[in-house]
Amino acid sequence: xxxxSQKPSRDICQRGTSLTIQCQVDSQVTMMFWYRQQPGQSxxxxxxxxxxxxxxxxxGFVIDKFPISRPNLTFSTLxxxxxxxxxxxxxxxxxxxxxxxxxxxxGSWLTVV
Amino acid sequence: GDSVTQMEGPVTLSEEAFLTINCTYxxxxxxxxxxxxxxxxxxxxxxxxxxxADDKGSNKGFEATYRKETTSFHLEKGSVQVSDSxxxxxxxxxxxxxxxxxxxxxxxxxxxxx
Numbered sequence: 613x614x615x616x617s618q619k620p621s622r623d624i625c626q627r628g629t630s631l632t633i634q635c636q637v638d639s640q641v642t643m644m645f646w647y648r649q650q651p652g653q654s655x656x657x658x659x660x661x662x663x664x665x666x667x668x669x670x671x672g673f674v675i676d677k678f679p680i681s682r683p684n685l686t687f688s689t690l691x692x693x694x695x696x697x698x699x700x701x702x703x704x705x706x707x708x709x710x711x712x713x714x715x716x717x718x719g720s721w722l723t724v725v
Numbered sequence: 726g727d728s729v730t731q732m733e734g735p736v737t738l739s740e741e742a743f744l745t746i747n748c749t750y751x752x753x754x755x756x757x758x759x760x761x762x763x764x765x766x767x768x769x770x771x772x773x774x775x776x777x778a779d780d781k782g783s784n785k786g787f788e789a790t791y792r793k794e795t796t797s798f799h800l801e802k803g804s805v806q807v808s809d810s811x812x813x814x815x816x817x818x819x820x821x822x823x824x825x826x827x828x829x830x831x832x833x834x835x836x837x838x839x
Contacts, residue, residue: 618768645826654814654831655769704768706827714759714818714827719768 614639618705618717625695625724632691633720635705640685642708646678649702649719658703661688695724727752731815731830738805738837746800746833748789748815756817758782758791758798759827763812772800772813805837 615638625631635644646658659667659680667680681689692699705717732747750756760772760782773782778793787802798815815830 654829655827657826660826702768713771713774715771716761716769 614715616717618720622721630693632689635688637686637707644688645706646690647704697724700724727819727828729815729830735834741804744802744805748798750817756819759816760800761814807837810837
């Protein structure tokens with residue numbers, strides 16, 4: 613299995629500010645994924661992050677709002693820019709592990725006030 | 726496109742009751758199928774998986790069988806416990822499992838009463 617660590621685990625943010633979430637995997641992985649889970653909802657893929665190339669964003673998500681970095685094969689960051697209360701969500705990082713399985717970090721719970 | 730449909734919740738059961746959470750999928754290829762569990766205040770944990778037709782995934786007393794003919798992956802447990810109270814997500818991956826992203830169902834909230 614893959615162990616995925618996220619920071620921060622929780623934060624309360626002021627409207628209009630930006631926050632960067634870090635994701636660390638305990639092994640090298642080709643692709644990492646960022647998901648959003650709005651309150652009481654399922655998970656929605658934000659983007660796929662490959663090392664050495666720009667992230668690929670899903671419909672409804674744009675780089676200016678959710679810039680992503682992937683500097684190496686074990687680390688990625690997601691920034692939530694110019695936050696509004698609608699951005700209050702759990703943001704989850706995931707990556708592939710052994711045995712055709714995708715593992716998740718514990719999530720970063722953001723509240724925008 | 727690919728999609729996952731799971732039964733609406735919430736589901737409320739008494740301890741030791743039998744649990745079934747239905748999940749069906751549509752996919753163009755041969756996806757891998759997963760059940761993830763989210764306990765209150767926590768992130769997602771993989772519960773079980775199946776990567777090909779007729780595979781049975783099992784973990785912690787939960788089981789699900791990959792049924793290609795009915796495009797289903799229903800989650801079952803013979804005797805639930807209070808500690809099983811959580812939200813359960815069915816998901817599929819259509820890009821080779823660990824290299825692909827996941828498509829999730831909407832989640833089913835399970836509450837088990839003592």
